[in-house]
Amino acid sequence: MEHNIRDLFVKNEENKKELPKNHREEFLEKLNTQTSKKKKIRFFFFLKIASSILFTICCTYFYFGTTSDVQKKSKTQAQIQMEIFEKEYLTNIDKEWNSFMKIATDTVLIKRYKKKLKESDLNYQKLVKNFKEHPNNSNVLESLIQNLQQRLELIKGIEAHIKELNQKNTSNETIYL
């Protein structure tokens, strides 16, 4: 069943059909409608991108918003209590420091104590970091409370010492035993 392709085209009746007169106008009209459809598709395409971005932003916001809420809520009892202790201690330390500053005149002593308290606070911050990682660990907890207590005792001690030095009874005569 071999065919010559030229014969096939000669036989094809459709080729003999004539084009309508308004063919050009119809074609242009169809072409115009086609381009407007494409524009519509492009518009929807951008709308989709915008909506997906918006959706991502919303999801991110809700995810982080809710998880940070959960984190806030999931603070352990020990952490909540420690925050109260810390606030209480730091207020007292601050109070004692202010009354120490009122009676202290030795600048070298003040400088030395500032340095000591700074060192102690640096150590405390390291412990806080540890406590965040292990919120129920009694070793860290004990070290935290001990650090605050030591700072408080330290200032109270030097304050009492200065008060004792400043008492009224003075002398410059050697005592012989």
Next chain:
Amino acid sequence: MKPFIYSILLFFIGTISFSQTKEVILKKHFKVDKNTVLNLDLDNVAIVFEESLDDKIHFDYGITFIRYPKRKREDLLDDINVKTSQKGNTITLDVKNSMYVGINSNYLYSMDSLKSAIMYYGKTYRKRAYDYKTKEILLNEIVRSVGNDLEDFLFKNKSKYENQAFINTKKKDLKSFIIRVPKYTCIKIKALHSNLTFKYDIEKSIVVNAFQGDLKFKKLVSKDIKFVLMNGFFQAEEIKAGAYSLKDVHPTKIGSISNAKLETETSSIEIGEIGENVQFNDFNSKLYFYDFGKNFTKFDLKGDYSKLTLYKVKNSHYNLNVYGFNTTLNMNEVKTTFGISKEKEMTKILEKKVKLNEVSSGKVEIELTNAILTIK
């Protein structure tokens, strides 16, 4: 019937294995000789040192878990990092545990109990009066002590603050790390938040650098002893030599001391008996010197903002000179401040000479600035 019995057995085995499990962390030994140096780099660990009699250093580290869920056990074991190595004559032990692992506690307090106990301790126990103690009483305190002042207080007041319901539910881990060392071994220690207890006398060189460390010794005899300790506690039954730098050490308890140099800062220090050739430099510590030895020859102390208490001075057999600037003397329940001069010169506050027919046991020279001296 058989499956029923098996299930009961299985239940019991499961319960027992859950309630108590023992893990071996390190069990190793090294052959050593007189040139061996033991190098220790320690974080968050409690170690007991014992004498080894077989020319070997033995490391033996294990944990017994009580009421510890498997996952928690694994978490804790993950945070333990122990490594040993040998290079020539140096044997090194590295323990880099996280704070989560911690060191053994001698008590089990709930958070509320812990806070109220610490607060009570801060208000009362720490301010307790330091009455005269003999060397023997102080030695007894050292031997019985479980830790620093606070730990001792918490341990002694267990019945008051511990809550049985809390203890019954609390998981527990009992750690045991024993190193057996021949007496002739030199030791170098770098320790952070670690408790070190020596159960033998140190006769060879030991160098210790510790932060937040609890250190307990029997006799420290060697001349090559050097200690730098910050924030912790230090107890020794007898010091016969060495240089010691102690900062924020509460308490320092020493049965007797001789041929030693001390640099101290904001610590509380109790010494049972001061022997020959002791030099002391202090800033703002509380010093309690209960007695001086029979032939201590000379004792020198320089103190700035120190609070010094001397006992039984009137009945003593030594010569004493106290010089001071802006220093308060507290004697016979009378407080007097001495040496307040614009020139900031030292003035002689106190002098005591031995009686003519007495043999002097030594001379005490004290220089105090902004200090408080109590004579009891």
